[in-house]
Amino acid sequence: MGNKFVVVDLETTGNSPKKGDRIIQVGAVIIEDGRITGQYTSLVNPGQPIPAFIEELTGISDEMVNDAPAFSDIAKDMIEMLDGAFFVAHNVFFDLGFLQEELQNAGFEGFYGHIIDTVELSRILFPTADGYKLSDLAVREGISHDRPHQADSDAYVTAELLLIMLSRLNEFPHTTVKSLCKLSAGLKSDLYMLFDEALQRKERELEELPQDLEIMRGIALKRPFQLVKTDHKSPAYPYGREEKQNLLAKALAAFEVRNGQLEMMDQIFGAFEDGRHAMIEAGTGIGKTLAYLVPAVFFSKIYRKTIVVSTFTTQLQHQLLVNDLPKLRAMFDFPIKAVLLKGRNHYINLARFEQSLKEEDDNYDTTLSKMQIIVWLTETETGDIDELNLSSGGMIYWNKIKNGESTFIQAKHWDAWDFYLRARKEAENADLVITNHSMLLSDLNSEGSYLPEYEYAVLDEAHQFEKVAGRYFGKSLDYLSVRLLLNQLGQYEQGHLFHKLEKLLVRLGAGASFNEHTYKLNEIISGLQYETDQLFKAASLFVKRKKINPSLKNRIQIRLPDRVEGREWQALYASAERFSFMLRDVVIAIEQRFSLVERYRNQLNQEEKLFLEELFILKEELESARRTARDLILDRNGKNLRWIETDLRAVQNFTTISGRPVDISDHLKERFFEAKSSVVLTSATLTVEDSFKYIKQELGIGDMPLIEVKIPSPFRYQEQVELIVPDDLPEIKTVSEDEYIAAITEHIISIAEATEGRMLILFTSHDMLRKTYELIKESGLLEDFALIAQGITAGSRSRLTRNFQRFDKAILFGTSSFWEGVDIPGEDLSCLIIVRLPFSPPGEPLTEAKCEHIRQRGGNPFSEYSLPEAVLRFKQGFGRLVRTSTDKGIVFVFDRRVLTTSYGRAFLQSIPPVPVRKASIDKIIPFIQRWL
Template structure:
């Protein structure tokens, strides 16, 4: 079959079951790889079209008033699909709608073979940032004239399909062969296309030097680079002049270059710290260009002194920005070559050996797992890193990836053919040869607390986003245990007679009939599952009972309960300890049986490496559960650690999360990190409170005798770019007027939205308040005008919500927690920032409470030493969302009058750039905002 018919529909809504109707049909026919025909018609839905759909598509009631109904056009439409593939960008939607309408007319449904371009795009362009039609079209350079009109969308889908077909025809034999094995579990009927291509390739000699293959798996050949050792024989001052000064390389590379004195100043301070063997805290305000400011001295130092320097970031986007944008740019700026490499933790890299083993097992999986395998097969022909962060897997695809990451490998065997092909080993080798190694705080902390065995050796480091170092170190020194991950691990292991891991392992080896080493497995295993369920259900009920009167909520809506030894309900807590002890006992039995099984198979000379790895990784996992249970329930370490339980009150009765973290990281970081290294530079846009570094210095354990501190001011003219407004007539939350306060906030949001045409980010400190405000806004706002997007309510990740915010013209984005930082929306897309409450931690938050008690015991003021500095730094992060470039303008509207009225308010206002502040009635502020814009 060589005829492909592409369809796109515009409809009154998402569901034909809710009586939604088709309002436009666009159809394009492809024959012999060319578009040969088109068909388009508006349809009268015999119902009103909502303002939202009119806004989206441009189709209004008057446009379809004289249009035919679907009933009149049904036969003409279905005739176009005779003897063809049916193609759509999300086939279940378009074909589902079409067939529902046909059924209502008592006509035969379409049963054509289908090709879904969403699914095919995910498989064949796994590195695309988004698979929505407009975004994927942009990614493959297809111009989209008229989005959300049926014929235009059908044309774009047709052109996309031709690109996808081309891409399919470029894949190597082994990849096509593996895709063919997965085809029956996919939505698209790909068998014929894949089979035809496989037959073609069988008679073709492939000449692709970039692709290697082993054991039926094709992947991009890894290229090793040789380390050049250039000589640097000029001074650092000359080097900086060459880059920063008039007619320097920076000016030559940037068409609109404006010299930033702060950028060079920062480069000089970093080099001074390196040279004098000191640590440095450098706050670089927005607009400094801090990435370049620290890369320039780091590269000079690393190459000249032949000393590797590690650069660590907290977020993946900043890592990508450094590697994909900043470092290629620096290559053009500096007068000598250098090498930079990225190194992440093992869990980020795919193990080719494990992936090949999963493919060859032939196990039928759910749809997400199949789609993930297909995406990885194509990605392996493109990736040079094997880092899974390069692609967007379906949600449960990450569960599959856990099974095939390097983390699941046992001890590496350098003699194995897979070892030389390993992406992780390649990344380690590249890092060993590099001048600059980029990593993340997570791996940096894992390295610090494991005797420096994960990163190549280094003496100097730069920590960007340094305000997150303490929090990351605490998490890595602490632990987390939850029901879902234990349950998932146990389900993966399974009983002897199941088709899960252990059952398959046992059935693949021959055993002596008298061998009884795992006879008890099923019995013990079922007891473990029962005990896990019992313990977590009991914990859920315990927290519910203990917190009937007062509840502490995390920013993701979970109830939190701090464990305090000696203050728990004696009888119930003893029951919990007995349950944990019993569970540990059964886990030990499972470990013992697995160890016996491994010894037996090794003795019989039967055990394959993959299976040996799996047994050892499983034993390690079970041992980790034991260690965590012991630390959480059986070891009392109240002075040094805080332990707490989180439950999802409206979730399953075993949705329980257990945590333990050190109360004070200062001594650990001082002894394990800062005393070990020659020079560590810590930088961020938010390190000071009222221009003082003392808070962050104390929290990180930095000794004053080896420390340089410097604040680099922003080059932006905040006086002209920002208005800070605070209403003096909001209800005071302190007196229980939360509902009134929410209504006042929502009224202000609506008034400001009129002035700024949306383009507003609203930051909350509590998910509960966000949720209630969303409800009020949804009821009172004209949703045909504004797109209201809310974290935790609107579906999608943080980056997806941000993209939607930018995509729709008049958007209002409500965010909490992660939206206070790392969200860059420059230009006119963001004109107003509303900060609902000053971001103080709730006093009963388990970690805050424990740290506050620790400070009180030391005779310190917990509010001034902990609560206030944390809130100020968080506030600065939120404030920093608005102005991202020299041309940005906007209003920061702070609903919390404490910033003016409270004694500590000046700590907030004096910690941000100097901006005009107005404290007045809401009406006067709105009038002023209107005049200012």
Template sequence: MVKDIVFFDIETVGSECSQGRIVQLSALRVREGLIHESCCYSYQPIDSEEPGRQDYSHRNIDFTNDNWLAKHRQEIINFMSEAVLVGHEAHLFLTILQRELNLHFLQPFWDTSELARIFFPTLHHYQLDFLAEKLSLPLRKEEEQLLIEEKTWLTWKLYEACWEKGLKFDLSFFNQANGFIAEWTGKGFFEDLQREIIRTFPERPIRTDLVLSPSSEGLFSVEKSFTVRIPDSTDWVVENFAPGGNLEQNIPSYESRSGQMKMAKLIAKGFSSSQHVVVEAGTGTGKSFAYLIPSLWSAKKTGHKVVVATHTIPLQEQLQKKDIPILEAVLPFPFKASVLKGKSNYFCIKKWQGCLGNRENVGMQQKLAVLTILVWVRETLTGDFQELSKVPGLMELWPNINADNDMCIPGRCSKAGVCFLLRARKKAEESDVLIVNHSLLFSDLKTDYNVLPEYHYLVLDEAHQIYQTALQHLGSELCLENVTRAVDSIYRSTGLSFYSSTKQRLGSLENLVPSVPWEIFNKRLDGIPENSVSVLKQTKELFDLLSLILGSERTFRFIAQHTTRQWWEGLNVQIENLTGRIKALLSILDSLASVLSEDDADEVEDLKYAISSHQRELQEYVETLKLAINLNNPKQVTWLEQSSRLFLKTSPIDVSDTLREKIFSRLNSVIMTSATLSISDSFEHFLQDIGLPRSTITAQVDSPFDYEQQMQLIIVKNGIRLLDSKGQKAPELADFIAEVAERMHGRTLVLFTSHAMLRQTYEYLNPLLVRTKIQSLAQGIQGERSSLLEAFKRNPRSVLLGANSFWEGIDIPGDTLSCVIVVKLPFWPPTLPLIEARSEYLKSQGKDPFRELLLPEAVIRFKQGFGRLIRSKEDRGIVILLDDRVIEKYYGRFFLGSLPIKTHVRGENKLVFRKIEEYTSHLG
């Protein structure tokens, strides 16, 4: 490159960066890879004792009308003239800089945050300091410390890292990218890079085929050539965990734990004697190894696959990327383990090629996401969506390029040889242990075992979730958007659909397969447009009525008494009309299939497969509508639910029979484990829910952590629960959280049971925390779970407010999290449609819904929330419960009796604050 580049960074103060005022501007002018000159302008407060670099993070600066930077306007213009401007978040920085200098820079500018997202697509976070660490960017030289601000230097080095990686790309990368960069401010970077490659590497060939990462030698590494005898006795399994055993000898950080040995022994016994086993394993037990080693031993010994099903993606990733590689290194026999996910998680190469050829109607963010994938597809071995950073535009783009396509026949696809989904399925077939999630497990059950390869043994980790997952997957739902998508895939007036693509192919099909009466087929095909439009029109009418029925509520349950309401007859008519119109469209698809039934040519089989996929989806809608109108089944519930869209949902209210029939009766052995399965040392509720007898083998394995020494449980008496109105609760709660956070220096997680209360509390809390320089992070306000957790980890001087999804699956070891505040005992609202229906069903059986349903589920959730604090032997901290029902009500003993700590402190606010100060001073 011959042009100069100015790398720059600004520091602002103010509530929002985009509206903030600049307190520092630093810049670095680089010519032909060398520093040509640098500059740094800093705001100098009047009360400053010394000139030079200032720390503005804790200053409350009042600029009044002092636009100090404007005094350097001409110097800055001269410094930046005739150069490309490069910054990390350059769009934002330039907006602020141009506003304060009252000018508009005309030269090109490139944003290293965008470049990093493109060239390093799997890093997941793109803050400058994070990138510096992950990419090992070179540090400044000692003599340059005073001349160049750190962020400006790192911006330069990050730019160079992107440039160096880009130099290795084949020219087809740029040919494919060029169609997506015309309106992008970073276009010049790609053009310069392409010119440099042509100049420096004139012999580099231009690939015309699909460029993918070179695959490994095989789907699995080659097994050892000699035969290894697999030990017969379960004793071998247990000996691995013993003091001085295999794990202690080969894993430096490993310590033998009696609880882990006990758990592994029970699981090995369950496998070898074909029994089901339930184990509650406290935090820190090491349950992953405790079930993986018996699973691998059993699979190798019997030749029968073991499926391990987790609820959360993080645990799935941990097993695959951390635990399995360790065991590959230390176990005395080779094995095959793999992960299989749902189709929508895998990249589809065929759809990707179609995407590259369709550049119209694609927004700028999606175009940048295309560039990200262009890089990633050259590196990935799995095509797994979870590898990718969730860059802007990706979530909108991914449905168009993933493998979730009903018209796909993987084995017959022209890209079958490089298909990521086929590769994953082949690995799954050949695995000894296959890791899936609960969702895929139930998809397999729902399709009569057509998703997973055959297996006889199952480990259910995070098993406390299994009942809710079963309810979700064994139920059904309908929304306007999903019906529209399904019908659009059959017919749409513009764009690709089954109808349009089949019409285009008819001419060639007549020549290829003359035995089919294509004239009849074509005539029947012509019935699709009118019927498709009719289905969409009727669906919209139905959802307009459902919206009126729901009104301003978030949920509305249909019950038998509603049959006397004025709107009921209209609803029946709407549902009958929609059912009839869907059946009419199904009838056309049936008639098309019958024309093709006698022929088995490949082209005809493709059409049959596409037709059957559409039939299956439409038939599911018919079944949902049929269930929705039947209010006489006491084991079924139907309701409306408004979230991002309006859903009509149906669900069974008792899945124990289904679980018993489809899982426990069919498999040799099922192992269920979680940190939260028992209530006051009893597994009765869990066993009853999932349909297992009381005689099932159960065990509790205590955590190796010393809760009495590592933490303190504080229960606040006469807290916010006693306040009359919600309007009073939010400001009182905010005051309390702010007091705690100041004493804890942030490092606090607050768990809510209500999103509304969370939002109200945040409004009062945020200004209080700003005064003490503590950051507030609130679910649904600053972001969602993953982004908030990362922000919290980066800045421990924070308070994180979370609701439902934050009660479990969060792992923040160390002193980053030192305090958990539980606002209320996590009872489900009894008016939720599914809870209400389950309660009524229990009443009809002569049971108490509170004792049988609401209380047990609240205790399990409470244990999960409590477990967020102590994640390692080094962790220390405090859990504060603001709901004194736990000491005032008879049922409080079930909550306290289910915790691993047996002592607590109780008192009003003043005592609580004093205890916090005593505890934190004790921690030193």
């Protein structure tokens, strides 16, 4: 560790030194012999005004830099400091670009020494981190970072992070460092020098392998944690109230008695014992997760039955594993065996990974991914990709090494390390198997079952089960996925899988019988690529011509009629036929070649087997794409709903053709509910106007004997929440969309100023969200607020939520997925605005088809489908505001229909009773100030 590192961070007026942006602050930290030995910081006068958003971000103003030196005055200091050192920065090419430009402007040569990028290094050494922003990594590693976006603070935090990473590198076993060293030449910064030095150090030391690691064929792996299912005396279920309370108090530090939680435990245990299905709506704050896990564990232990717990999102699965299971284990004096089980593609195939490490023609993403996985294998017990943070290019590499049926690589030596088989095996004698709705449904649909045999299940977030099932029993074909498959196959001259296959046949001496076909097949592949473009062009043209509703902007969906009629439909049908025939020809040609290669199996080397394995998976996916195209476009029996979705800004790239059964209630009833002894469905939103009728009908269990229980939230909504409907906004149906947006924008600005942000605004259309966001931005009236908008501000839902919580004055604009599953407890959120009642747009294919289906059987589509669906979404949205017993806040409903229509009361009757006020904005503002 005798190296000298100078860790630099620069604050600048913008992103581009070439366009004249300049440095406004320099921070540098010197590391020698593995410790921090010096610091340097200076403000810099850029000779130009500092933009407002940079001042907001950094806190550095024009006044502060007026008397600061110009960069040319400190350039010599920088050159001397960097002499003989590694230049280190978090996203090094940004800082280096600015430094070079400024040094050259000051008459110096610039810096040409070695560089280290701590983003690149952290991606390798922390492969499971949520994000690689400096602030995220600081939180993860417990580094205090009190002044983000100030150069001295950022440089110091980066230096501390570098020291942690250098020390981590020294903890790896020799074999891991050796593999990293071998791959590191393909990186962007000079990390190979760090890995090389670490390797030399390892080779001088006598290695003692940590107890939890094992070396297998040159790869270090974490030993699996073995929890043996032991025989124990069956526990008795705690029927008494006090017994249950004592049990929960063992696990929960701040335990408070919640009667609803105790009641829910008894209801679930009773449903399992009686072999009946149950629907339990559990209001926010009941402690629903433990209320179903505790009886599930007791029932499993007493009756020796495996219980499957299924959630909608992988986040909730993760939460169960990380937060709730440790609490559960703290309650009992017997071991609980819980296994998380996902679909096969989630797990790594180590034989394929081992072979891929021998391939050397990697692009940058593949190299980085290989290094991330080498490190990850020293820490993972599951081998599940959801733990990893791979780039999109890394996901393409994952397709090569994911678990799947092996055809050519039969590596028996890796069987004991097959993560997928291990998870399945553990699930067979587990008390609880945790999975998600998609996996549960795929189990109903597949010949080989993924899940162990089970008769008892708990479905959490059960209001989502029908939607997931609809997608699951449906199909879709999108342009980018098909093009990606064809690009992997490639034309002969592109040197991809097709080229490799033909070369292999020649090497095996089997090429003669196919050589004349290479040219022909190449032509078909080229034609297929062209036909794919034509197919999706025809699909987007169909949408454009059929676009009836002018208010539907950009992203639109149009139903495909059952009969082929009109020029556009005929063109689409003809193109799908050509696409299907060509795809069939390609698949048959590959299969013929496989059968030929099969004869020479014993002459194949490992590298050839790996590429054949990859080609086999690709062939299966091409065949699946062909079947999907046939079912979605060419099948004329018209049993399924079919539609095309596209984005008019980039039609071809964002076009998807989809289909699904309109009504899946019979499927679910026959294949799932009638086949199980007891399924408990729970969620905070299952009833509409106190009735489970709608959800039972959707799931096909309306005529089955069910236990139905509604457990209200323990929160004091009457005191914690006010619901306000402004009466000076126009009726949504009486004005144009632009007028409505202008009116609500004014209200949002006034409310934001009164609440000081901490506001979530829920929209039903992304287009309205975007226009409102832009109008607020243009007004300049909320310049000191952080405006975070789904689909506009980059990042996943959870990242947007984290950013929202980071700022004191913030407004979060959300659509669809923000109506539920966003948890912002405490004072971070004190105001919720619901812009419109969340009815599905009438032109949406699924809504249209469901309404037709109801009409055909003589029902009322509005009261049986549109209204209950909107009410459930409204309840979900309402549930975002109060997440703890001390939260307090205001809900605004901008849509006056909630008070002016007869159906409006269905919305208000379905949420907890809260005071409802109707007032104009000038009366609302003083009220907000008093209330909050």
